[in-house]
Amino acid sequence: MSKIDLSVTIGSLKLRNPVLLASGTVGYGNEMSEFIDLNKIGGIVTKSLSLKPRKGNPPQRIVETPAGMLNAIGLANVGVEVFLIEKIPFLKNYDVPLICNIAASSIEEYVECTKILTCEDTIKAFEINVSCPNVKEGGLQFGNDIHAVGKITEKVKACTNKPVIIKLSPNVSYISEFAKVVKEEGGDAVSAINTLVGTSFNIFTKRPKLHNVTGGLSGPAIKPVALAKVLEIKRLVDIPIIGIGGIMNWKDVVEFMIAGSSAIQIGTANFINPNSADEIIKDLENYCTSYSIEKISELTGSYKI
């Protein structure tokens, strides 16, 4: 068992296993630590941080849909300063790579957040959220604008030596075009995918269930879409991919790796079983043993088409 090598690399970022916890589903680590040993997982990606604290959207923020959920949280977060002062000390107690997710409403704000955070040693990489569907300014517009994504990548890379991962929107025609621009502008990896835009109505009141009208769809319902997006990027662009979208168990992880992911993120599953990442890692190790896979990284892009 111990011979199995579960480690993977994302650019210069070395992870002990490919299982990360996705932004917005792990808070800043402290609540999750009641249920899971953070030292065992590949890494955690913080809730999106903005320069100033954000209150987020009014309720209702969450709706369950078939095999999925819509959320319109609106990037509620404590802001970078409070994060550094109040949240980082807790995370220092753990030996787990911390990836800071940044959301902003202007290119300048992305740059300023990165500059403030980059000197903190606990932070090992940045994930840039150019694709949140739930805020009016920025967010989705950036995710849809290939020039803006290129510019953000270039400007953020210029102010940090740490790996920069761009989290891409699936709400575009050709996601690979965006991945290509990220690579050209020096980005180290892409996360694919963020949530899909969706909505849901109350048929009696005829009102949308979400206060924000639309939200981001996540959960098993989006897995086939996410896999297709990962595959599209893998086939057309030479850049490490972190696969995300409805991963619930180890089989889903293997599928994402075959499609081209170097690592993956667990999102919605954390809400249902906050210990799922730990269980998945154990199951992945068993899978590798059973199928004589010495290094799990061999799986990445091993599809036969």
Place this chain on the structure above:
Amino acid sequence: MFIVKSPVEQTIELENNILVIKVHSPEISSEIKPGQFLNVRVSETYSPLLRRPFSVCDVEGDFIFLMFNVLGEGTKILAQKRKGETIDLLGPLGHGFNLDDDYQTAVIVAGGLGAAPFPYFVKKIPNDKRIISFVGGKTNNEVITYGLKNILISTDDGSLGFKGTVIDLLNENLEILNKGKIKIFSCGPNAMLKAIKEFSIKNNFECEVSIESAMACGFGICQGCPVESTSNKEKYSLVCKDGPVFNVRDIVL
């Protein structure tokens, strides 16, 4: 907090399609307090996908009780659970009622299924305190008195007890309420809680309410259950972590 798969012991059918499920869960029963809740997963499939919050209804030794009516897929599955089948419980979650404050009489005000947290509350209230229960519903079908004590009933249509809202009934009994120090504990539909807030402030009564919200995780990470706080306009409180029981003066209903 625990995540435990706990076996069902029995499902009790009350009147009006209300069910109470008895579950063997020593981990939870030894820790949970009145007003706290559990986030419950009834099936390993993706339908339903998310857990659903249930306030703890009662505790007896190693057993806990949850009250519900069959509304959607999840409660349908729950209603069909047989003895020995398990449900997946995450909890205890949130803050419960503050029973030990300085008051002489606990005034329970429950609307419909809002009666759910009170049987355990009645059990845990200190011996030196009195209880009066005001129970309301639109019609007699909605009146749930399970596990309550010293009960006064109101229905909007007058099909049972006093005709009017539960707030009207409270107003009818103001004289009793004004004798000695009372504290109101309430759970029910949002419109009722709004009226309870107004009533409590007007009459200068202490009041705690247990509120409901859609939520995904139940322990603070999804940020899905915001409630406006009266003290901090810059930040929402979360129903799951800061509640579900709040001092009624601390939140905007």
